[in-house]
Amino acid sequence: MASHPLPEARDIRARRPVELKRTEQLRAQETRSAILNAALTEFSSKGFEAASIRSIADRIGMQHPLVTYHFRSKETLWQAVAEYVFERVRQERDASLSGFGPASAVDRLKLAYRALFRFTVAFPEFHRFILQESLGSSSRLQWLADAFLKPLIGWLLPQIRAAQEEHALPNVEPIVFHYMLISLTSTLSGFGPEFSATSNLSPSDPALVEEYWRTVEQLVFGAFASR
Structure with a gap:
């Protein structure tokens, strides 16, 4: 059986x-x-x-x-890397803004740029990845702009304009303000090796990272807030 x-x-x-x-x-x-x-x-x-x-x-x-x-192919892998890192940037921004509740435009901007800053400190390769394509004009740079940079900027520019209307930011072309902030948020990641060589300090040191961002907030956002 x-x-x-x-x-x-x-x-x-x-x-x-x-x-x-x-x-x-x-x-x-x-x-x-x-x-x-x-x-x-x-x-x-x-x-x-x-x-x-x-x-x-x-x-x-x-x-x-x-x-x-x-x-x-290498092209397919490069595009996958771009999708991978920009998705992580979006997640960091959304996580920073979630649960914050009603906020002024300038507060939303501070949170968004701080999230980007922290991400570039933790992953300095992100800034260098984009910089490699910015060194020359390429179809890859235009693809990055169309697929990721323009949508990201498209969210930020209305926030910048709203903050300007609140008299919380200088009245400069919003896209210019954005790239000024991008320069500031990428300083530690972009100049990391040189920074370490000239100062014997680590650009990823948590205390230094906090001090740096506090200075950015005071210089960029604090001047108008104190008026």
């Missing part, structure tokens, strides 16, 4: 394919994240043209065909 498995055994066997699929999905996600982080470092330090799939794979001890399995 054929034996029949117990209900518990059938349940375990039924769960195994699901658990195996979840494990494989998790492993694939971890592999993709490792590739994206290695690619961000590669592109930010070398630029698109000098970067290579093989060097990206070497950074994480991976065979380069596995990289092309997940990202079929």
Whole structure:
């Protein structure tokens, strides 16, 4: 007589394919994240043209065909890196603003630019990744502008105009004000190595980071607030 498995055994066997699929999905996600982080470092330090799939794979001890399995070309990988980092920037901004409640336009701006500042300090490769494309005119720079920079700026400019109407900011062209803030928020990440070489200080030191942002708030936002 054929034996029949117990209900518990059938349940375990039924769960195994699901658990195996979840494990494989998790492993694939971890592999993709490792590739994206290695690619961000590669592109930010070398630029698109000098970067290579093989060097990206070497950074994480991976065979380069596995990289092309997940990202079929260097161009595809570069675009995936851009999507990856800008999504993280958006999440940082939204997390900073969530739960804050009703606020003035200038308060929203301070939160948004502070979130960007903290992100660039934690991930200086982000600023350098964009800077590599800004060193020359390329189709990639225009793609970045259309896909990510313009939508981000499109949210910020109305906030800047509203703050100007509240007499909380100088009456300068909003896009000029934005790039002034971008310069200030990227100082520690952009000049990090030079900063360390000339001062023996770490641009990622939490106390220094807090002091730097307090100074930005006082210089940019505080002058008009005190009037």
